[in-house]
Amino acid sequence: MTPPVIDKTGLPPGTIVYSGEARTGKVKISLIEYNETELIEKDFYDVDECLTYVQPGMVKWINVDGIHDTAMIQKLGEKFNIHSLTLEDIVNTDQRPKFEDYDHYVVSIMKMLYYNSGLHSEQLTIVLLGDNTVVSFQEIDGGDAFDLIRNRIRQGKGRVRKMGADYLSYCLLDAVVDCYFSILEKIGDRIEMIEDELISNPDQETMTQLHYMKREMIFLRKAVWPMRELINNKERSETQLIRPSTDIYLRDLYDHTVRVIDTVETYRDLLSGMMDIYLSSVSNRMNEVMKVLTIISTIFIPVTFIAGVYGMNFKFMPELQSPYGYWITWAIMIGMMLSLVIYFKRKKWF
Amino acid sequence: MTPPVIDKTGLPPGTIVYSGEARTGKVKISLIEYNETELIEKDFYDVDECLTYVQPGMVKWINVDGIHDTAMIQKLGEKFNIHSLTLEDIVNTDQRPKFEDYDHYVVSIMKMLYYNSGLHSEQLTIVLLGDNTVVSFQEIDGGDAFDLIRNRIRQGKGRVRKMGADYLSYCLLDAVVDCYFSILEKIGDRIEMIEDELISNPDQETMTQLHYMKREMIFLRKAVWPMRELINNKERSETQLIRPSTDIYLRDLYDHTVRVIDTVETYRDLLSGMMDIYLSSVSNRMNEVMKVLTIISTIFIPVTFIAGVYGMNFKFMPELQSPYGYWITWAIMIGMMLSLVIYFKRKKWF
Amino acid sequence: MTPPVIDKTGLPPGTIVYSGEARTGKVKISLIEYNETELIEKDFYDVDECLTYVQPGMVKWINVDGIHDTAMIQKLGEKFNIHSLTLEDIVNTDQRPKFEDYDHYVVSIMKMLYYNSGLHSEQLTIVLLGDNTVVSFQEIDGGDAFDLIRNRIRQGKGRVRKMGADYLSYCLLDAVVDCYFSILEKIGDRIEMIEDELISNPDQETMTQLHYMKREMIFLRKAVWPMRELINNKERSETQLIRPSTDIYLRDLYDHTVRVIDTVETYRDLLSGMMDIYLSSVSNRMNEVMKVLTIISTIFIPVTFIAGVYGMNFKFMPELQSPYGYWITWAIMIGMMLSLVIYFKRKKWF
Amino acid sequence: MTPPVIDKTGLPPGTIVYSGEARTGKVKISLIEYNETELIEKDFYDVDECLTYVQPGMVKWINVDGIHDTAMIQKLGEKFNIHSLTLEDIVNTDQRPKFEDYDHYVVSIMKMLYYNSGLHSEQLTIVLLGDNTVVSFQEIDGGDAFDLIRNRIRQGKGRVRKMGADYLSYCLLDAVVDCYFSILEKIGDRIEMIEDELISNPDQETMTQLHYMKREMIFLRKAVWPMRELINNKERSETQLIRPSTDIYLRDLYDHTVRVIDTVETYRDLLSGMMDIYLSSVSNRMNEVMKVLTIISTIFIPVTFIAGVYGMNFKFMPELQSPYGYWITWAIMIGMMLSLVIYFKRKKWF
């Protein structure tokens, strides 16, 4: 689960090489065009065909589900006049989240995260082009998060139908950050579960789980930290493409991101604390084990010695002849054992 | 006790969803209107009714006890022209403390903390509207802290009756920060108690308590750190709503907050130091246990061997026939034991 | 020794409440007035009486020994027109060191530290009023540090009689920072002592001492860090009360404070390193103990088994009848013991 | 593998002393000259000869393979009017990566890294001289990374033939950063391998490997961190030598470097987490060993005592005469052993 690092040594800069998991399926392009009154929705498997449907004056959201078809990305890039460095970033799935402002378009690259028996991430690129076009690129079908936005567009709920492409691009970002919150919720639950386990019955398995959680926090943090900068840059960008009315929403989104980061840091602190608890409880259990061994050994070793002494076969051992010798020996042995038990009781060893 | 993270995935931004503990009771609105000479005080369960009582020219403090009735919050928001993003923040109890300046109002969101067999937090929002209105929103009845301010208003003590709504909003903030001090006092006492325990008689229970204290410091810190920024932003804000005469009080409040943060950091350092003490004392006790085991084993194992030797049944063992054999054997065994005791004494093992 | 945190919940801001240790003695006010040629020195127990002695044109240093008499502080505050927030700070002994600039006076609040079988701190406030008045407030009689300045004034040594009140206020600050150096010297000696102990004969007591030293460093640091900011703020303040000629001394004082902080940080690093040494030496001693146990057990357990075998009472045991059986058994046992000794020697266990 | 530190104490500043591994081979100079249509490529072992081949109006890339021949570097420096401090930096292989702007040339010094059974580094200096000359200095033949650029120039692929020397210098930097990615990929693989080992079968060898990996990360980090500053300085430099059209590529390169640094930091965090896992697994195994010892000892020591008792040779021991004594003793011994087994089972010791 170490992050993939792509070896592009020696390739000319700007070369468009897909670097995610190998995929072969056809790439679907979904077009949604809307204004306050009209709504067109259609899926395509071809760029040209898609573009014939584009209407002036309406907000267009072109969502590309799959970025392994670099030829199609290239074509789309040419149609919309997107710089080859941007195209390279779109298909290289190991990007650091960032915002970039090219005069006629702005691009936000980020990580969409899923929590599904472990943390998975997918690269998502949102290109805001001119006044009324948003093109989004996903590695795989982003599923629920974007469907909910689609539904809002279809039903005309909220502000989205009344506002421009800049607001749409904000909505997509907002959906991504909301995803982070739902992941944090799941992780929070798991942390609580592990904490209970830690106090009731810690074992090496708990430690391994803690380790995996910690590693997930490392990756989550790597994905989330740059989002702050991204949104900040978007808000402060001097681009004409984002209207001032959208700024207040970006500021709110920025606060959300800071909250996500705060929570990630809190979780990291909690996990470190739990690691300490685990190690201290291992030490304590070792201590318990040692105490049991010491108590038993210390009680029986001296009396076993006494028994050994009177098991010797010397010819002349006066005690052996005494009729009370046996009972006196028992008395001595029991006395020794009792005094050791009392000693340990006083030391609070049990 | 991991902080609640609310899953709002897919909801349009600005949707007002209550995210605290489920509550159902009726929401009480308390209105206090005052100027230097007059004072009106009344409780309501309805927004409209409350607003009919509002008098021009007086300072108004509308306190809402309970934020689970989102419809009422919505209504209040409309009456006072509060942005839907602010309303969303008021009812989402997982906000990060922050200050925001909307031209006609400023809003401070923070955490009120209680220490009552553990640290509890409640979200508190203070909206300063125009010249003379403060609206405050609490999850539950904030109890003592605000009652003391109410008493001051009733009795006309201090400056509060002579000054405007901005001073009132400062007083509320000040009450919150004072709460932090009283919590720190309680925590300080507990730290001292645990420290005594740590030195006299540490056990796994002490460790668990340390862990809980540490976790509380993490949450306290998360609540308190952003307060600094909040108050700083409030002081530096260019809003017309806060008069210059209130600035000096905000500066003082800022110093208080820095002091709270300093103390939280000091406590964190202390707790870390105590963790080290605990771990070292566990190691030391293990060492003691091992020493006891080693001393006893080492003293008795060799002599038990000697006894074993003379317990053998060989036909021809000359020592067994000697009349002094038994006594010589005892002498040897006691000699061995004594020399080991001296050896351990010299090594300072006991 | 956790720092006192004062619960002022619900009191109006600016309320003057003494928060240090309970004290009852009468508060002494010492007045020193001087210029290059004249010197008046007198002690009072009453504010009004003191002020009748004040002469125009001379530098006045009014030192208040004890801040538990809040009524007197209040009176003094009124006479000199000091803001109630400042008065609150003077008597609240849990202040963070800070510098504040009120137009007609500037105030520096700091901690005077004593090292006397442990670190003690006292709050000290220095108010520079107008051209030629310094008022200083101490919890208890500050003793030597200020006496030395008094002597310098009396004897006219150094620059102090030739310069104004701003230079006097610098001298007081300088005396406080010099105190820090002498404390660091004492702590440095203790660290060296503990380090020697750590290498020659570490025990749990050493650990406890390390812990107390660490805690003292935490408090020292809390007192010293803000001094840097204090002096920096004083130097950069745009107040007219501090003449440019004093700036060079403040810059020098700033360097001293940075040096104090550097040394505190160095000591913290040293103490952390010593903690590591301690823990590693505990591990090593445990290792030694285990080795002794293992060597003794491993040498004697197998031969004790052999002895046990020939102590069995089986009717038919051919070895027992052999005239050499006993000696051969001894040979075997000694051989086993020797080979184990050699094995441990090779493993360098002793 | 500690970094070499060169002792130049007392030498005048600007003295050109080679500080890398001792090498003696002849230094090869490769010249590539090109414009959009023409390409000249030739190797030399002499500076003067090389310079006779230089054509005006074409982009020139002079690559020096080996910097131990300080006389040649000196000569080259004089021909191109390079400052002696720069020449000193070129041959001192312990430079910190940096960018420097001398009016008529800019110089970037960095580390080329190889991963070949351990991390190796080589110093690389790129001097961009005037409009159309790049001089690069390598310790040893840089191999593949630069060959790929040479191929691109030969084949006229990509943009390189159409653009100036500033773009060429960017391409070289880009090749270096690409190298870092391919090293991170290899290290990522090794980390995953070690992690698997750590969970299945950790031993001291794994720890040593972890240590070496950590040390490599320290060196990698030392090489990579300053690259960020280098590229940033290059981008922001006000030099006329870098055309604005190259800036966008430098910005992209900057992002790549930040990504490298991010990954290095992530790997460091992962390695620290793995160290914790290792230590906790050592503790756990110790615990297991102790449990086995304790269980066996505790079960057999008491019954061995019983057997010892009835091995005593007292004349009067009534039990010994009983016909059932032997069987009853067995029953008691087995009972004791069983109850201890049950006790340990309940304690979940096995």
Add this chain to the structure above:
Amino acid sequence: MTPPVIDKTGLPPGTIVYSGEARTGKVKISLIEYNETELIEKDFYDVDECLTYVQPGMVKWINVDGIHDTAMIQKLGEKFNIHSLTLEDIVNTDQRPKFEDYDHYVVSIMKMLYYNSGLHSEQLTIVLLGDNTVVSFQEIDGGDAFDLIRNRIRQGKGRVRKMGADYLSYCLLDAVVDCYFSILEKIGDRIEMIEDELISNPDQETMTQLHYMKREMIFLRKAVWPMRELINNKERSETQLIRPSTDIYLRDLYDHTVRVIDTVETYRDLLSGMMDIYLSSVSNRMNEVMKVLTIISTIFIPVTFIAGVYGMNFKFMPELQSPYGYWITWAIMIGMMLSLVIYFKRKKWF
């Protein structure tokens, strides 16, 4: 080896008190005057005598070897009009490295370090006075480092004879930083040595050495970190005393200092990693010891019990009568031992 902290409590600021080791020897003043063609070199033990030799128009380097003669320092200070705060700093050997700009002179205070069976430091002050005078103050004869500069001046090698006093003061700084490199080289060697020891044969001695190395790094760091600021301040200072032509050398020196700091930080990281290795290897050896004990005990304790059983003296023990009893018992005992050996083999305990 804790840094000396001087108690100057109560002394007036600017008092010149020597704070280094007690020394009594006479203080030597060495004068070197030079320009491109002439060179005068002479030693004195008296300030006035020295100053009579001073020639206008030549660069003068006055080096004072010993600062315990405060009267002489005072006299020199008066002759050159040096502020008493500067003189105080020169003789107080516990200064933090710093640069200060007094209009008619600039002063750099730093630490010269020696590595001679441990790290030793000496305070060095360089005062650049007016156009052509450098006065340097050393605690003891600085030895080699400055001799090399003297030789360069004598032989007219390098640039030094052609340039002014500002370049000379740079050369002295450069010699100090070169010293740091040679110390780092020695420390690097020692780190490598200890690392080898750590892997082949670690003991408590290694740990103590690691601790001393760590402490040295703490002091080295304390001396080196402020150098960066010092040189930066010198470079950015607006003083007329440093010509622009010297700036490029200062920039280079700054890079060197950053390199020193980088290396110090790297060494600190390495030492921390080595500490971890040590602790883990102690744990591992403990594990080995425990395993030996457990294997031997576990193999012999059960069979010793069997032997004990048949050593009992019960009258009626049928096994004892059987002619094969002895052999069967042996078979059982060997079987038990073997199965335990196999069990431990499977668990990979040996």
